Amino acid sequence: MSLSQALLNGDRLALARLLTKVENDSTEGREALIELFPHTGRAHLIGVTGAPGTGKSSLVNQMALYYRKNEDKRIAIVAVDPSSPFTGGAVLGDRVRMRDLSGDINVFIRSMASRGSLGGLAQATANVVQVFDAAGFDVVIVETVGAGQSEVDVARLAHTTLVVEAPGLGDDIQAIKAGILEIADILVINKADRPGVENAEKALKSMLELAHPTARVFKHHGTYMSASLPEPDANSNMWIPPIQKTVSTEGQGIAELIRSIARHAEYLRLSGGWALRERTRLEVEIEALIREGLMNRFREEVPAERYEEILDQVLTRNISPWEAVRQLMNGRSQ
Amino acid sequence: MSLSQALLNGDRLALARLLTKVENDSTEGREALIELFPHTGRAHLIGVTGAPGTGKSSLVNQMALYYRKNEDKRIAIVAVDPSSPFTGGAVLGDRVRMRDLSGDINVFIRSMASRGSLGGLAQATANVVQVFDAAGFDVVIVETVGAGQSEVDVARLAHTTLVVEAPGLGDDIQAIKAGILEIADILVINKADRPGVENAEKALKSMLELAHPTARVFKHHGTYMSASLPEPDANSNMWIPPIQKTVSTEGQGIAELIRSIARHAEYLRLSGGWALRERTRLEVEIEALIREGLMNRFREEVPAERYEEILDQVLTRNISPWEAVRQLMNGRSQ
Numbered sequence: 277m278s279l280s281q282a283l284l285n286g287d288r289l290a291l292a293r294l295l296t297k298v299e300n301d302s303t304e305g306r307e308a309l310i311e312l313f314p315h316t317g318r319a320h321l322i323g324v325t326g327a328p329g330t331g332k333s334s335l336v337n338q339m340a341l342y343y344r345k346n347e348d349k350r351i352a353i354v355a356v357d358p359s360s361p362f363t364g365g366a367v368l369g370d371r372v373r374m375r376d377l378s379g380d381i382n383v384f385i386r387s388m389a390s391r392g393s394l395g396g397l398a399q400a401t402a403n404v405v406q407v408f409d410a411a412g413f414d415v416v417i418v419e420t421v422g423a424g425q426s427e428v429d430v431a432r433l434a435h436t437t438l439v440v441e442a443p444g445l446g447d448d449i450q451a452i453k454a455g456i457l458e459i460a461d462i463l464v465i466n467k468a469d470r471p472g473v474e475n476a477e478k479a480l481k482s483m484l485e486l487a488h489p490t491a492r493v494f495k496h497h498g499t500y501m502s503a504s505l506p507e508p509d510a511n512s513n514m515w516i517p518p519i520q521k522t523v524s525t526e527g528q529g530i531a532e533l534i535r536s537i538a539r540h541a542e543y544l545r546l547s548g549g550w551a552l553r554e555r556t557r558l559e560v561e562i563e564a565l566i567r568e569g570l571m572n573r574f575r576e577e578v579p580a581e582r583y584e585e586i587l588d589q590v591l592t593r594n595i596s597p598w599e600a601v602r603q604l605m606n607g608r609s610q
Numbered sequence: 611m612s613l614s615q616a617l618l619n620g621d622r623l624a625l626a627r628l629l630t631k632v633e634n635d636s637t638e639g640r641e642a643l644i645e646l647f648p649h650t651g652r653a654h655l656i657g658v659t660g661a662p663g664t665g666k667s668s669l670v671n672q673m674a675l676y677y678r679k680n681e682d683k684r685i686a687i688v689a690v691d692p693s694s695p696f697t698g699g700a701v702l703g704d705r706v707r708m709r710d711l712s713g714d715i716n717v718f719i720r721s722m723a724s725r726g727s728l729g730g731l732a733q734a735t736a737n738v739v740q741v742f743d744a745a746g747f748d749v750v751i752v753e754t755v756g757a758g759q760s761e762v763d764v765a766r767l768a769h770t771t772l773v774v775e776a777p778g779l780g781d782d783i784q785a786i787k788a789g790i791l792e793i794a795d796i797l798v799i800n801k802a803d804r805p806g807v808e809n810a811e812k813a814l815k816s817m818l819e820l821a822h823p824t825a826r827v828f829k830h831h832g833t834y835m836s837a838s839l840p841e842p843d844a845n846s847n848m849w850i851p852p853i854q855k856t857v858s859t860e861g862q863g864i865a866e867l868i869r870s871i872a873r874h875a876e877y878l879r880l881s882g883g884w885a886l887r888e889r890t891r892l893e894v895e896i897e898a899l900i901r902e903g904l905m906n907r908f909r910e911e912v913p914a915e916r917y918e919e920i921l922d923q924v925l926t927r928n929i930s931p932w933e934a935v936r937q938l939m940n941g942r943s944q
Binding site: 306309310313314316317327328329551554558559561562563565567569570571573574587590591593596597598599600604605 | 640643644647648650651661662663885888889892893895896897899900901903904905907908921924925927930931932933934935938939
């Protein structure tokens with residue numbers, strides 16, 4: 277029996293072995309992904325992102341515990357740490373989590389660290405998520421550390437993206453918030469027992485108002501902002517990110533957060549957003565594969581000596597990079 | 611007279627206008643870059659990166675002030691904020707800096723915010739740096755917020771990369787440090803008047819030892835670590851990142867940091883590393899242009915209906931993304 281078959285039959289060891297093969301982008305891993313692909317598309321993919329120090333890992337831990345205790349869902353957690361080519365960060369994360377979740381066979385935690393390019397990491401993460409999806413996990417949570425492209429990639433991958441903030445993290449954090457609103461489906465203020473929580477909430481609300489500046493939205497806005505659990509408005513085809521306050525170390529606010537996530541999923545299904553996100557996700561994946569394929573083909577077609585020769589001309593400033601590319605692309609078959 | 615010519619003649623307004631054209635990747639901008647390319651390759655490119663809250667902007671500010679007062683160098687600062695598609699973060703950064711540096715025509719500050727993909731931002735930053743280089747700025751400082759791919763891209767662009775830390779930023783930061791050592795030429799502990807500075811230094815030192823685990827390096831290591839201003843060892847062809855402590859708000863440690871940067875530049879020139887980094891940088895740029903060119907050609911060759919048709923088959927799980935790409939790439943000329 278193939279690893280893929282074993283995985284589809286619920287074999288946990290096969291799952292672990294396949295994840296490694298897929299993460300390493302081995303031929304066997306790639307073949308397994310092709311075999312598993314028809315079984316994907318059922319899991320709810322949740323992205324959790326935010327700046328360092330916001331307590332994301334602890335929040336994800338609590339979310340998983342809640343799903344296990346109250347909804348009997350099978351949960352996979354993928355912890356992505358693009359800044360750690362060593363295992364330091366990721367392993368630390370696992371250890372912290374394991375205290376509460378170890379021994380539960382319906383929770384599976386996978387840490388991924390950067391292997392070279394971020395493009396590679398995003399693709400590897402997408403593939404690992406597909407394996408969990410095919411293996412029948414109901415919820416796959418993808419957590420990223422960092423403030424930058426990794427968030428955008430997570431958002432592209434996820435159905436529901438949580439952006440986690442915490443009070444009092446300084447000015448840089450404020451700046452990050454602005455950019456991150458574009459990808460947030462739900463805003464979480466974690467560590468909400470700390471001083472400065474009102475300011476953090478106020479700042480997020482003003483940014484939400486800036487981001488949704490039409491009168492019609494402002495009307496809904498008032499409703500959403502005053503309610504602790506905003507209702508998605510399926511008719512308006514518009515989702516205003518609710519702000520959820522949590523204290524993950526105490527488990528506070530987790531139930532409300534999980535309800536908010538469920539409402540977002542419902543909203544996506546009613547509005548057609550679910551299918552749209554699936555489409556975007558697969559398009560991004562296909563485009564990445566095409567880029568890789570084109571580049572590989574190009575490398576085969578252009579002799580190394582010719583490439584070096586043209587690069588030398590750029591280094592000596594005889595020709596510009598654009599001219600170099602023009603020559604390389606036109607002379608491929610020479 | 612063309613904008614490029616005006617820029618080469620020292621016209622500041624032409625510089626500002628060209629930067630905008632280049633950042634927007636307009637045809638005129640691209641033509642200007644080709645015209646300016648022979649005049650590039652002279653500036654010292656310094657990357658400054660680190661997690662939010664470490665005080666990078668203030669440090670860069672002080673570095674620029676020092677260069678102006680003591681070395682009469684012309685300084686350009688490129689503030690890259692990949693997480694801010696709105697202008698919030700970048701504009702804030704400018705305002706803080708402007709108090710000390712405004713009015714000095716030999717300092718030019720440019721803020722860049724994300725426009726779509728990070729790849730696009732990295733390329734736009736590289737192009738803006740080339741404009742400053744051609745315009746005769748002696749030092750171009752590229753500052754990034756964030757923890758992830760943006761640092762790696764900065765390191766690829768820069769001759770000298772500073773990684774900025776600060777005491778007491780929590781566990782997530784620790785994890786980030788591990789990954790960041792790979793790209794650091796100089797480690798800066800900013801806010802060194804805060805509690806926890808000894809721990810931060812100790813942690814960085816242990817990580818450095820892990821990263822350079824040969825006996826020979828350990829020997830140098832002892833020397834480097836005990837000296838406040840480590841000397842590069844040109845003969846060993848090895849650079850161990852020195853740790854510099856600064857309090858940027860007070861200007862403390864800036865002179866030592868600038869000397870350390872100068873030593874790194876000297877080391878690069880003696881060891882051949884300068885030419886190697888130039889080569890890597892141009893190779894990365896050329897590869898990005900090739901990828902873009904190949905993808906554009908592909909889009910022209912594959913009819914949109916065929917692409918949609920195949921994408922639909924993936925969405926319905928009839929074929930896998932890999933099979934879709936195989937069909938698209940083989941059927942290009944159909």
